Amino acid sequence: MSDRRDFFKKIGLLGLSGIATKLVSNDQLSALETLGNQSTSSSPFTLAPLPYAYNALEPFIDEQTMMIHHTKHHQAYVTKLNETPSTNIDFLVDDMTKCKHIDSTTSAVIRNNLGGHVNHTLFWTLLKPNKESKPNSPSGKLAEAISKDFKSFDEFKKQFSEKAAKHFGSGWCWLILQNGKLMITTTPNQDNPLMKVAEQKGNIIMALDVWEHAYYLKYQNKRADYIANWWNLANWEKAEELYQSR
Ligand SMILES: [Fe+2]
Secondary structure, eight states: OOOHHHHHHHHHHTTOTTOOGGGSOHHHHHHHHHHHHHHHOOOSOOOOOOSSOTTTTTTTSOHHHHHHIIIIIIHHHHHHHHTSOOTTSOTTSOHHHHHHTOOTTSOHHHHHHHHHHHHHHHHHHTBOOOTTOOOOOOOHHHHHHHHHHHSSHHHHHHHHHHHHHHOOSSEEEEEEEETTEEEEEEEETTOOTTSTTOSSOOEEEEEEEOSGGGTHHHHTTOHHHHHHHHTTTBOHHHHHHHHHTO
């Protein structure tokens, strides 16, 4: 809360209204404001900071795109969720489990915004900086499984790139694990393969956001170029972690 009048309303609620502004430094005011937010907030969803700087994914994804994507698009899903009653979704369980309860009776506002929040939260962790453009491919158990199920990593890249490029409109491309087998699938809008509404369900191993907001500033309408550059940033260590935890 940046509005000073509202802030003092908050510290009043905390029983701190006797503190005079002249006696409190800016740093102390800031700390009190944080305390006030924590103590009076009832919002179940929050936007976590990115695990890297907004410019860390350059030259493949630019700083402005990352900043708008995180602080405007992802923030909007979080804000909308906090304004919306939970309907048939239990907001107390973890976010992945919440997704598993989304079915055809779930309201569009919950389906879209919960999906948007969960998908982006995961997506940020499935990206990693690669300033030096080093070769980037999976290793370990996931690499073995990709070679087994797609013949080779290059063949997997080809199939994933095609599927992501051809997905009509906004959505996501996924590498999922379904009954022990890796598969590539896409979902529309902010759906994901955990949801009951997904045509192909499975545990998420890798994710690619193919909404235009993810690439339009740098790549305009050239989604294929965005995808080709994204391979440099795919966080295969995180994907391996997801694979081994299934
Ligand atoms: Fe996005």
